[in-house]
Amino acid sequence: MAGPALDFWFDFASTYSYLAAARIKPLAAQANVAVRFQPFLLGPIFKAQGWNTSPFNLYPVKGRHMWRDLERLAADLGLPFRRPEPFPQSSLLAARVTLAGLDQAWGEEFSVAVFRAEFAEGRRIDEPATLTAILLGLNVDAKSALDAALSDANKLRLRTQTEEAQRLGLFGAPSFITEGGELFWGNDRLEQALAWAARPQPGS
């Protein structure tokens, strides 16, 4: 029988997803939980709530706290942090490339590197050149990866991911869902979500 698993739903424009992406693999290994990376787009979900940009831009006092909070949390975790400009950046292409990469074993490492480029290195993840450089750094054939990312089938796959996120009741990122359907929202809940996923299931 397969061990416990946790779905990790993230959007590359999401600030707290950076922290979760940097932390999840070692924590999941410790908890003996398999993680499934699930990129999606928050944009359509925010739009359905009447927001046309990040709520951190719509509510400036909340945004001010978020940047400071992120800075403090990153310092406590020993993670580099630099506030991206502009914010948010379109995560569409990066999410498409990730989906293509998850078929090919480099999707997770690529995801972590994209978050680092955006939130630690001040690079523009909405620019294909940045993604190409990241792919090359991972020894991935960038041209093939981008071609696969931009195929109709892969574009449809990302739309399906985002619809699935909506169906699951996701309203922000990162979010974590156990196989039993338990939903946890936010980097702050990563440890709790892993512990929940790892505990014995009824009937097993």
Add this chain to the structure above:
Amino acid sequence: MAGPALDFWFDFASTYSYLAAARIKPLAAQANVAVRFQPFLLGPIFKAQGWNTSPFNLYPVKGRHMWRDLERLAADLGLPFRRPEPFPQSSLLAARVTLAGLDQAWGEEFSVAVFRAEFAEGRRIDEPATLTAILLGLNVDAKSALDAALSDANKLRLRTQTEEAQRLGLFGAPSFITEGGELFWGNDRLEQALAWAARPQPGS
């Protein structure tokens, strides 16, 4: 020289303030930090953001997660929890009574008891009878306390608290502010706020 202190800003209608109120005194004692209870009203602050009720009601998928999250966190903390009906309840009278009580040494205990009545016992904190019962349970002269709460000076004091919260950039509750002005939002940040408050200040 006085030791470090932390301001604890809360609204009795705030779900996560229940958890913080139940936890803050023992944690602050461990951290050697003095806590100052600062009741205020979120209503005017939400209104300034264009919300006429709790964002958890305005965004139902977010609200659904919040209730489940609260239930899980309370279970982990060994705190009783029962979803209040209706939600939110007016916190105006309870906040006024608290301010009167903070002058008289029973304000903190009263606050914790009001949160417990609302979020653990299914009682209506917007009803004077509930507050009277809580006061009697604390051996406080309920009539004098309510008279003091409803004095013009005390009403003005609550308005001033709420204006001060707005001036400080508070946008939700609970919030914690160190003497150096560092703002932490949310029950999830209580430990971090205490640690920040406790660390040596530059120049001291």
